[in-house]
Amino acid sequence: MSALLTITDVNKSFGGLKALSEVNLSVEQGSVHAIIGPNGAGKSTLLNVLIGKLIPDTGAVMFDGVSLLGLQPHEINQVGVSRVFQTPEIFGELSLIHNVIISTLASRDGAFNLAFWNRVDEDAEITDKAEELLADVGLLEKKDMISSSLSRGDKRRLELAMCLVQQPKLLLLDEPTAGMSRADTNSTIDLLKRIGEERGITKVIIEHDMHVVFSLAQKITVLAQGTPICEGKPEEIKGDPRVQEAYLGGAHL
């Protein structure tokens, strides 16, 4: 298997504080890769580097042959990276179907398209695709509802539908079950699993809920104090003393 995403020697510090130091990471094509670590380990800094919000001081981030450094968020999406947020980010004032249609249009027509004359609802290619995705995540019967009125779990499903309709090469999931009830968490895990198997999309999950991580991930990287301390299959990570150290005793910042 080849690497879809490679992070090489990335360093980032804020003032004197080193948030990431010498991070090296590679995500295999088609894998589900979790990045875990205690609070302050640098997970969100790493994520922000991946999505173009932060530019690292040194190092390289290569995605499918393209450097992600210095790209705008929309450019990063256009090269094939979709992102799910910690709190679901959706177009709250719009209906579910419009949410997915916008996403579909973005992947077909690019970052800017001045199509002001044709009707969206007559574009069968777009609407069919959007409806298909809503059906896939189980929200089709709610398609004309205003999306801000959905439950947290359903908002997450909608957000996933918006990402999946773009057929991304890489899906970034930032604590996909944060703030969810147990039932919502489990159904989200099931959905992610099913989607993973059906579509074979590479996923990077940033998470600290171990239940979620061990249910989904095929490979886990543990970050502590801004640097990866170990990497391996879930069963290897579970027993690794360094991980327990980082989570229980470590964290001296």
Place this chain on the structure above:
Amino acid sequence: MNAAIATASSKAQPHAGEAPPNKGADLRNFAIFAVAILSMPLWLQPLGVAYPAFMQKIAIFGTLAIGFNLLFGLTGYLSFGHAAFLGVGSYAAVWSFKLLSMNAVPALIFGTLFGGLFALAIGFISLRRTGIYFSILTLAFAQMAYNLAYSVLTPITNGETALQVVKDDPRVLDAMFGAVGTSSAPVPNLFGMALTGDAGLIGFYFCALLMIGAFYISMRIFRSPFGMMLRAIKTNQQRMRFTGLNPRPYALAVFVVSGMYAGLAGSMMAVVDPLAGAERMQWTASGEVVLMTILGGSGTLIGPVLGAGAIKYFEVKLVEYNKTKLGEIFSFLPDSISDAVVSVSSLFVGGGWHLTLGLIFMLVVIFLPGGIVQGLGKLTSWVRRRTSSSNSASSKSADASQPAE
């Protein structure tokens, strides 16, 4: 915003929202709109305002508000600078009358074009910021334009005297085609057909057709992928970026379109009355179009036109009233009471009509943020509930966008 479409089927499934209007419904609504506008000379008769000057105003301010609504209603960017585009449109149109031809067509083209160019320049800078900062930037640019029009730019704007068409203007195109010089300043025409002066209703129909066209384009934008992206800007720019869309060019594009609408409205003003003054550009004039759009219902198709009509109607009607007229109205009351009522109510009419406007506007923002359109939607759903009260237990109200779970 949903109130606009809330008049559609109320038999939808209990927890689903409204399906968006389809092409047929849109065409029907557009036809109704066009007929309603063109028949204004008939149905405004009983209201006492069926004269050309008033109806032209509706068409002009309707166009302006439709354009403003494309920006504010869809993207949520609140511009306080639209009067500047209106003014630029007027100046460009009058210059077209002076230099090229009294034909309205080039005047409208230049007015729209310059409105758009001006918006491009201002929008390019202002859209670097969002929210209140954007509003202040547009306000600052518009005030600069206004102040300059009164001072250094007097050679172009003719300052306080306003730019006017005079007999001796060059008008190269007219001269080329041998239009006869008249004794007084000529009037705007449409390939020889006079649009003002004795033209009667022709000027109104001309403006009305322009507004109907403007409305149709706005409708296309509302239903288009482009329009959908504009709504996305208003709702969640963060999600938009991470969905692979760049909000900046979308916002700039609609800002320019909106400026072109204002430029068109400004040149329509010049067509029905060929002069352009700087007072048109003052920021309170920008405030007026904001009032119209909100009052009618921002983000809806018809709202801005309703708002423009309502405000202009109030203006005409309330200004007409004075103490004597009020005295007649309240003469049925005992003298002492009548006097008190008259003196209080006279505050709200005549020159004080702005007070009424301000109060109505506040009430709308507080209680009816969706404006007249939302009010009508509530009214129809209330009526419907009354009429179908027998099976009301099963069918929910028309605004069924409430959360289900």
Place this chain on the structure above:
Amino acid sequence: MDAVIIQILNGLDKGGAYALIALGLTLIFGTLGVVNFAHGALFMLGAFVAVSVNGLLSLESVTLDPTKLTPWGTPAEIRTKLAEEWFGTFGTTLIDYSVPVSIVVAIPVMLLIGLIMERGLIQFFYKRPHADQILVTFGLAIVLQEIVKAIFGANSISQSAPASLAGTIDVISGVAYPTWRMVYFFFSLTVIGAVIAFLQFTTFGMVVRAGMADRETVGLLGINIERRFTIVFGLAAIIAGMAGAMYTPILSPDYHLGMDFLVLSFVVVVVGGMGSIPGAVAAGFILGILQSFAAMEAVKQYFPGIDQIIIYLVAIVILLVRPRGLMGRKGVMET
């Protein structure tokens, strides 16, 4: 050199007015999170408090004196100002000092107006979008100015400074400067100083400053922030009102005054940085002084029309280069 000093002096009184209005605006932004487009109207109301006080003090009693006849053979009217009738020479002084005296009246009146505005309207808009806040306060501003127009008419009403302060003083040799403008400058400094001291040294001020820095946390501490909001709004209304009352001898007020100052003071707030009190004060004076420099012939010669646009130009440049303004904090009102 003298010319430069004169221009700086000329900018001070205007700068003082800008700073005072912007101070209240930014206080309301920072604590309540409300964009108040009716703040110019508060300044205007303050000016008309001064007009009213002068009007009341100048009320006259008319008596007929049958012993003296007018040239037309009717008994002469003797008009006595009530204040003089009741208080004698003190009354005369009172009339002469009507503008400063009006401040005493302006404080309770403006406080009352501020409280009514906040309780009756603004409090319902804390959680509404900024656009709604702008719109509703814009409507309120129209209503207030129309009420003033209905009562006082559309023409501007001139007010005079006390006779002893009406002349000019030599600031440095040969540079004459209107005394009242100097008074206004020191008045604005005093008020600004008092407000800053109040915020700095009282418990109440401490809570308000904490609220400006981090509103949510202060709310979580169980401090009743809402009641303090009301007081802050009242305070801002008082500042604007006093600023307006004292400004009347410099610029005769009309009902439009508020709208004119509103735009300028918003620009001042933005330049200073939303929610920053020192920023508002500094920007107020800087812009006032810049404006008076731009009005110099020597400057206008090279940049025609610069006096008309300087403030807006500065605002645009600041917003683009330094989006948070001179002293603004990150993330205030950026969405």
